[in-house]
């Protein structure tokens with residue numbers, strides 16, 4: 167649990183800034199987008215000037231959240247006095263690492279995140295690796311600063327929590343997570359709308375790719391570890407990152423295994439790896455870090471160069 171005074175200091179930074187930049191990670195997920203929209207709502211309530219930045223486009227499916235249309239992927243002027251980095255794990259994932267690292271002395275950085283700590287760059291860092299979502303930490307921020315939780319803010323908190331816990335399925339879901347979600351419903355968050363836009367929205371391309379990932383599934387007996395691969399040729403051409411959101415979480419429902427690895431070819435001759443486990447003793451973040459990635463103990467990922475090739479003894483990265 168985060169110290170109350172950190173939330174007060176964070177709010178003081180926000181109130182003191184005239185021009186703020188809110189940044190989330192590339193390939194943004196529901197938690198990152200909802201957290202940024204929540205921060206944008208607070209800045210709007212304070213009558214502040216701000217910009218929302220994400221290297222990749224924030225998916226239109228989230229257009230029920232406030233301020234989604236304000237996201238931009240260009241940041242030529244960097245004359246902000248406060249930069250708020252949300253849900254990023256490490257600075258590289260912002261796409262603004264150079265600019266943030268080489269900022270002017272007067273430019274403050276506030277980081278709010280629930281990934282394990284990797285780098286140290288913020289003037290004020292609020293990190294809680296036990297939180298189910300960055301949006302869950304932001305709930306405590308709202309409470310600590312006595313900010314009235316409006317319907318818009320409640321929708322943001324609940325969207326972040328629902329998407330980052332796989333609708334309360336992942337082990338990161340705590341009693342507090344459920345309590346917060348319940349409170350958000352009483353504050354006007356619209357659960358059916360969130361489910362409709364984040365879960366019951368799978369495209370045909372997405373279903374076909376998920377099906378292929380399921381039919382390629384195998385278990386390595388040596389480690390009792392499930393793995394599957396998706397080559398570019400296994401997926402419809404119009405497949406998007408959004409279509410693949412949640413597939414590894416779903417595959418990790420396989421019974422009696424220690425964990426799951428999904429390797430998927432992505433454009434640019436790269437392979438994306440997703441690691442999942444529900445075993446408390448298995449730390450996927452450490453494995454992902456060895457491969458240059460990161461994440462949480464239960465859900466982590468990495469990207470490597472290469473292509474997948476099937477050989478007589480199994481799959482190889484070439």
Ligand SMILES: [Mn+2]
Pocket residue numbers: 197198253280298299300330
């Ligand atoms: Mn998150």
